[in-house]
Amino acid sequence: MVIGNQLEILSVPFQASLLLFTPGELSNFLVLADNSFTRTVDDFDADGNYLHAEPGPNEQLWKRLETDVDPWYDPIFDSGQPLDYSDVFCCSCPDYSHAIIRMPEAGGNRQQRFPLPSAMSENTYNQLGLREAAGVVQSWETLRHRTSFKMCKHSVATMFHHKIKVQEPKQYPSFDSRVKFEEKLNKDMDQVAEEFRSQLKRSEITTKEIVYLLAQGLNLDEIETAYVMLNSRY
Helix, strand or coil, X not given: CEECCEECCCCCCCCCCCCCCCCCCCCCCCXXXXXXXXXXXXXXXXXXXXXXXXXXXXXXXXXXXXXXXCCCCCCCCCCCCCCCCCCCCCCCCHHHHCEEECCCCCCCCXXXXXXXXXXXXCCCCCCHHHHCCCXXXXXXXXXXXXXXXXXXXXXXXXXXXXXXXXXXXXXXXXXHHHHHHHHHHHHHHHHCCHHHHHHHXXXXXXXXXXHHHHHHHCCCCHHHHHHHHHHCCC
8 A cells, every 4th residue: 555655564463274174064975995895695696595504503604705896887876785884804914004014023124124115106296205214114015906806815714704705707817827836936926035925924013013004094195104103002
């Protein structure tokens, strides 16, 4: 504002507010990843025969977990079946978590596990949180994998303990293909370093692994995961 030959500048503080909730008059929505859907049904065949021993009174029936559900093709929201949250079976193995956790109890050289990987890793922005915990956890998990339905041989074994079996594959390899694969697998495993094999063993699970798999089950983001990994008492 100009008054005479003087210029006056008036500064007014700006007060902003941040609402941590959605106003009631607006509609809410939930975004679900298309690779996170599964279907759980009682384990009967096409003729209605129960595929296990006759259950006792009040005994829980075996369930079959079908993981090949495509929400873009299969009727999900108009099939008449309720859409519900399922139980989560978590694991800290590299196959499930796409991460390697430092284990001070291991006898190998732990320094070889510290550097962050360059191949298959996320960009710097997405890994901003876990980079702070580089000495504790090394992760190459992508956002699509984190929001998907994850499964490994350890979680499948836990499901089986709870009377949930995973749907068998639709096609099986030939006998010759299986034999060649077993021979190649045995040859490859003989060439793997001892420290890598000990890293994949599921014995002597540490508290760090338990904290990390709980973070996986709660679907914490990278910042929250790094916080609990760095601030938990082991």
